[in-house]
Amino acid sequence: MQFKQSIMNLRNMKPEVLWGWIIASLLLVLVLAPVLFMSYESFVFDENGPRMVRGAETGAFTFFNWKRTAASELSKALLYQPALNSLAIAVGMTAIALIMGSLFAWLVVRTDIPYKTFFSSVLIIPYIVPSWTVAMAWIGVFKSEQYGGAPGFLNAVFGINPPQWIIYGYIPIIISLGVHYVPYFFIMMRGALANIDSRLEESAELLKASKSEILVKITLPMVLPAIGAGFILTFSKGLGEFGTQAFLGLPIRYYTFSTRIYSALNNQLYGEGYVLALILIIATTFVVILNQMVIGTRKRYVTISGKGSVKKQIELGKWRIPMTVLMFSFVAVFIFGPLLLLGLQTLMLHEGVYSLDNFTLHYWFGKAGTDIAMGQPGIFRNSSILDAIWNSLRLSGVVAILSGVIGVLIGYTVVKGRKTILSKLIENLTFAPYLIPGVAFGGIYLTMFAKQIGPIPSLYGTFALLVLVSLVKHLPFSSSAGITAMHQIDPSLEEVAVVHGIGWGTRFRKIIFPLAKSGVLSAMLLNFITTMRTLDLVILLVTPKTTLMTSVIFRYSEQGFVQHAYGVMIMIIFIVISGHLILSKIGGKVEL
């Protein structure tokens, strides 16, 4: 009787409440539990415990991990130096991105610089391609025989041996990452500058203010909030960056937060890895809270359509030619240069030999068993690469579609249940993955789902685990797109169907989803692109059966098969840029 009653109650429950509970409990398991799990694990001995501490038992409570990481003679190498490096990198790359991005935005929006459309479209590219594109090309240009490996472009062609600090470490890292985030500031500042009413500046002009005075006293203060918000956001992203630091730091043991976490987890030093990850999560959370306090509201994603109004343009005069040259150089050196170089390298039989007879298509189409690259076949004959391509496409496709459906479902429960505690809980939980660095997220999922938990079988090494981790990591974006889309659907459109006695399933399939679809379509495509180029999240999770294009690049360049790595890289870049072109065709927006 009681059971029957509770079934009745369940059936009478509003669908948004029922789904709210389902989603909230899933989020608790998939978002909150990993963090709790990680916190717990940081206070017990891992499997290496007995080896490192006399009398320690795996699973016993201990402060050992925290002490070892934060207060021992190893701390400097494990925590403080990497933390300092991360901080310095975040500051350096943000500064570069801010200065270049703002300058370019100002030039394009407010001055009479030529080729504006061209600059506007190509300046987005560094943000679409993987963040470590420039890093890979950088090595190809600067590396020299002096520091091991084949000669780079400079070494081979001009015989120059660049010093080590130019090839690896801080300087190349901030330049590579800085270039990646230039589009971020460019797009944001372009929007901010376009929104300024030029009459405000004209009023100052009428009061006889000079051009530089107007720029400093009128324009700058008005875009300062945008700069501040962008700075903090880029800074927090920079703290967790992985790929670039791995490519340009690991060869000389220059560690940062994320590469330390990676090597700890990769060497199964879980205690140490989790302590580092927790500290990084706390740091990122702090930065985001700071952002919230400074900006007032939590702006998850700023989306800008790229439209700007026509304004009175400032004449650059004698600065016009130098500025145009500067912008062209940036585009040539940092955008087209790396892509060309990567492409070129895949055609060269012997790395660093720049002569015509060295060109070959072997790395694309070559047969296996030759004496080139230890007998590795070319990309299109290499079954492990082909598998990785298929896996990447499959993963990105599945994640894109599922994230769209989940986004709408979350949007539905949040918008319909507005003002309820459940709705707020869901909204906050979906944002949480944003705060967890990708490497750490992958690491937790690796351990958490290694064993069977209740009805969930062991997911280690499965494609499903990759789908799951990507879906959860992209939740902040998918759900905010879903919430926005649901806000645009009038509730009466569903209520009419309720009055007609149409069940929830049909309502969702035939009314809610079709109406929200166009709103989440661009989010789905963006999730496709992001999944395609993600490295940090999956690097610990892939197995030989589930390799992805990004992990193939990572492994191949570790092993020195650079041409193969570059070839796969070119393919990723081709796919994400095509995806982006489709996106702009369907009127989507660039995610920041």
Next chain:
Amino acid sequence: MSYIRFGNLVKIFNGNPAIKGINFEINKGEFVTFLGPSGCGKTTTLRCLSGLETPEDGDIWVGDKCLFSKKGGVNLPAGNRGLGLVFQNYALWPHMTVEGNIGFGLRKLKIPQEDKNKKIQRVIDAMDLQSLEKRYPHELSGGQQQRVALARMIVNEPGILLFDEPLSNLDAKLRMKLRSELKRLHTELEATSIYVTHDQVEALALSDKIVVMKDGVIQQIGTPYEVYHDPENLFVADFMGNPETNLVKVSLSGSRTFVPDSDPECSISFSGKLESSASSGITVNARPEDIEVSSSEKGNFFIYSIQPMGSEVMVHLKSVNRKLDMIVKGPEEHYLKYKVEEKVDLTVRRGNIYKTDTGEKVESFRG
């Protein structure tokens, strides 16, 4: 014969009561309007009846069918209540054609597709939508969209029609036209209709019965005539009437004169007889069209402005001391003869008096 019954209905949103225990009955075939300012609970009452909201307490009956009962643990799903609903914004599904919109409501019906098509065709004919079947909502005019919404509502042949401010998105001319269509539809279908609006003109024009609500409480239930001419309390008196009615705090002087509290040197006479003994602390409700104006050298009022409104003229009067404002209205030939600044006296031919503190009606008078 009562058909729909609301018993002690209560609805609470996040701790704020939206309906505070209302009771009333609607007869079969009646056209009833819920009228009141926004936030008065009229739409919430309608949504409770439709099943879109679940009340916190009370019961709702249609004939001998219980739709909702807190005590009985009954809460019939919206789709099983046999009623149709039209929303303010029409709520047409933008991704379906006219036909698709109308036919979607028949999905649950277990009858052959042929019969469904017949049903759809019938309402398309009835609503004059021929040749628009394949169009999408955005390709239709406001009036056509409205007719599609009506067609979708009646395709299931509901016994009760619910309207949630269905005309407020339309321009004035179209609104008039559709108002008469709605009334016609109600009569033809022999349905019982409940109509929610904040527009008193609509309510007066359409209804057999008006339910005036405020803050989740019913203020008055009556025919349009009763609600307009015999408001049960000050709120209803104030809410009804366009232009605004004159509510003046007065005391009684003799048997034929009111003395306004705000300007005791001035007086307003009235015709008719008052039974009650209350002589002070009262408020008189005098509708602009129920006040007679006459020229007088020593008049208590003067003409402040005259505004012709087509068939009628609205006149703004001020007491000689400028402490009291009155609005009167009447036929053109009667008022255009007056000049601005001319002194006049006022006689109220018909009105009601209320206790100022409680707003309760004391009595009505008529000359």
